[in-house]
Amino acid sequence: MSTQPRALAASFLKDLLKHRKKLDSLSQNADFLNLDSRDRRLVVELVYGVLRNLRLLDHYLGKLSRTPLKKLDESVLWVLRLALYEIEFLRIPDHAAVHEAVGLCRKIGKTSAAGFVNAVLRSFLRESPTLPEGRSARALAVRFSHPEWLVKRYLARYGVDQTEQLLRRNNEPPIPTLWVNIFKTDLQSLCRQLEEEQISYQVYPQLPNCITVRSAGFTQNRAYREGLCFFMDVASQEVAYLTEVKNHRMLADLCCAPGGKAFLLASQKGKDAKMSCCDFSLPRLMEARKRAKFLQVPGLNFINADLRLTPPFRQPFDFVLVDVPCSGLGTLRSNPDIRWKIREKDLSRFHSTQVALLQNGFSVLRRGGVLTYSTCSTEPEENESVIEEFLAEEPRAFLAGDFHRTFPESHPGDCFFAARIRHEGS
Numbered sequence: 090m091s092t093q094p095r096a097l098a099a100s101f102l103k104d105l106l107k108h109r110k111k112l113d114s115l116s117q118n119a120d121f122l123n124l125d126s127r128d129r130r131l132v133v134e135l136v137y138g139v140l141r142n143l144r145l146l147d148h149y150l151g152k153l154s155r156t157p158l159k160k161l162d163e164s165v166l167w168v169l170r171l172a173l174y175e176i177e178f179l180r181i182p183d184h185a186a187v188h189e190a191v192g193l194c195r196k197i198g199k200t201s202a203a204g205f206v207n208a209v210l211r212s213f214l215r216e217s218p219t220l221p222e223g224r225s226a227r228a229l230a231v232r233f234s235h236p237e238w239l240v241k242r243y244l245a246r247y248g249v250d251q252t253e254q255l256l257r258r259n260n261e262p263p264i265p266t267l268w269v270n271i272f273k274t275d276l277q278s279l280c281r282q283l284e285e286e287q288i289s290y291q292v293y294p295q296l297p298n299c300i301t302v303r304s305a306g307f308t309q310n311r312a313y314r315e316g317l318c319f320f321m322d323v324a325s326q327e328v329a330y331l332t333e334v335k336n337h338r339m340l341a342d343l344c345c346a347p348g349g350k351a352f353l354l355a356s357q358k359g360k361d362a363k364m365s366c367c368d369f370s371l372p373r374l375m376e377a378r379k380r381a382k383f384l385q386v387p388g389l390n391f392i393n394a395d396l397r398l399t400p401p402f403r404q405p406f407d408f409v410l411v412d413v414p415c416s417g418l419g420t421l422r423s424n425p426d427i428r429w430k431i432r433e434k435d436l437s438r439f440h441s442t443q444v445a446l447l448q449n450g451f452s453v454l455r456r457g458g459v460l461t462y463s464t465c466s467t468e469p470e471e472n473e474s475v476i477e478e479f480l481a482e483e484p485r486a487f488l489a490g491d492f493h494r495t496f497p498e499s500h501p502g503d504c505f506f507a508a509r510i511r512h513e514g515s
């Protein structure tokens with residue numbers, strides 16, 4: 090047992106929600122990188138586990154602490170949440186979790202709170218507080234640790250059974266899914282390599298070059314480090330195959346970073362086709378370009394541009410992907426922090442940006458060309474209503490096929506939305 094990983098998890102979680110840091114910044118955190126692999130795994134388990142169960146943990150703590158949680162010292166509150174998570178969800182002996190939490194109070198300079206922390210945790214072990222029963226929005230929000238406004242939306246749209254299914258799925262770890270980088274290898278060769286290394290994998294037959302792996306620490310694997318594959322959720326991969334692009338000569342991915350869908354599109358396009366990849370964030374664009382070089386993806390032209398402004402292109406495109414910035418509410422398995430960062434009122438802000446990006450994306454499409462609009466959100470403001478508002482104002486645009494949605498009931502991936510729009514004007 091060691092206090093170090095718990096101290097790091099507590100301070101990371103505090104900063105993550107208070108200063109809206111990014112969850113994936115954990116993997117670049119210097120203290121995290123200094124830990125051995127066992128302690129790193131514990132930090133990841135604690136950070137993701139606490140985020141997936143935050144409301145539940147606070148429900149318990151609210152019943153046990155005489156001081157309202159809002160009035161508790163923030164660092165002490167995180168110590169309590171971590172310890173409670175360990176007691177309730179991990180196979181760490183109860184007395185060890187309590188002992189660690191008390192030690193952690195001392196380590197972070199909160200010695201005076203040690204007695205309080207000890208008392209709260211011991212009363213949890215004695216009393217086992219109850220959870221709200223039934224299927225009301227509040228009861229589900231507590232039991233599945235989601236914000237109540239989001240549960241209300243799910244209930245109104247999907248009904249109780251599908252809502253429970255989605256809430257449960259949102260709290261599961263994602264299935265690690267890879268795209269086999271056909272610019273460096275092929276599916277068969279990679280599978281052979283994994284077999285030789287006794288890594289268990291499964292081919293996902295519905296998509297080309299897609300496999301899932303069940304191996305902790307796959308990022309240390311040779312195939313991964315050599316760029317023979319990269320992680321990409323199956324629902325995200327699917328978006329890149331919605332339109333057949335092999336006969337298109339001019340392609341654009343207007344919100345391209347960090348590049349996943351652009352690389353999959355590049356794998357389908359003809360040899361002479363040109364593909365422009367834009368992003369308004371220069372650091373993210375540079376990262377996408379670096380990845381493209383490492384993965385040996387040929388024929389991509391990277392451009393730093395803000396798509397809210399007039400796009401910087403002279404020639405129109407046959408195919409445009411507008412994979413817009415969104416709330417990410419469809420990716421709660423991999424990004425459990427999002428549910429605590431996004432507020433309901435943020436959705437209208439996303440909506441207006443998304444409509445503007447779609448309009449400008451369409452403006453660079455040639456007549457007869459096709460545009461794919463996509464989000465990793467479940468919410469209609471970012472999905473159907475963007476498309477409906479756009480179509481109502483653009484007489485040259487027509488919906489090609491049905492809306493594409495991935496949902497746990499019938500799909501192993503994240504919740505994505507996509508719509509294909511055809512330019513049929515003069």
Ligand SMILES: C[S@@+](CC[C@H](N)C(=O)[O-])C[C@H]1O[C@@H](n2cnc3c(N)ncnc32)[C@H](O)[C@@H]1O
Pocket residue numbers: 343344345346347348349350351367368369370373394395396397412413414415
């Ligand atoms: C959902 S991500 C794209 C993911 C990417 N298509 C992939 O598959 O890896 C959205 C991207 O849009 C970019 N973005 C946000 N606002 C933008 C704007 N006004 N113009 C261009 N890109 C923008 C963000 O920097 C972000 O990289």
